[in-house]
Amino acid sequence: MKGTDDVTGLFRHQGLRVTPQRQAIFRILEGNESHPTVESLYERVRAAMPTISLKTVYQTVHDLEALGQVRLLDVGTGSVRVDPNVEDDHQHLVCTGCGAVRDVGLDTAALARASEGSGGFTVDSVQVIVRGRCERCG
Numbered sequence: 609m610k611g612t613d614d615v616t617g618l619f620r621h622q623g624l625r626v627t628p629q630r631q632a633i634f635r636i637l638e639g640n641e642s643h644p645t646v647e648s649l650y651e652r653v654r655a656a657m658p659t660i661s662l663k664t665v666y667q668t669v670h671d672l673e674a675l676g677q678v679r680l681l682d683v684g685t686g687s688v689r690v691d692p693n694v695e696d697d698h699q700h701l702v703c704t705g706c707g708a709v710r711d712v713g714l715d716t717a718a719l720a721r722a723s724e725g726s727g728g729f730t731v732d733s734v735q736v737i738v739r740g741r742c743e744r745c746g
Contacts, residue, residue: 609692643709705745
């Protein structure tokens, strides 16, 4: 995701409202590598802005996704995760103990090529989720 000032400008350019709540969400996501859930974003912003609604957070992350600034992930942990790393081609490691999500670089080109050889199937994207246990969960 671009920096907070850049995303603010992008929202304004697209005619989207820029509120203090949205800017707080931008700041939390900038450089965030933890793939936070929408609910955890809501709780963090709500600590400083008690009147924010969960709907505002969902709308903001959907707007960010539409603008290509984040990816919304369903990695099977029960909550939508927000991935602000849209620059790198990467996949995800998911801890089956604590639910932590991390980026991992995997060469998925071979998977795409193999899939395209299956009855004329055209591959648009490849998503791989690797499950295991992080160092904390052993």
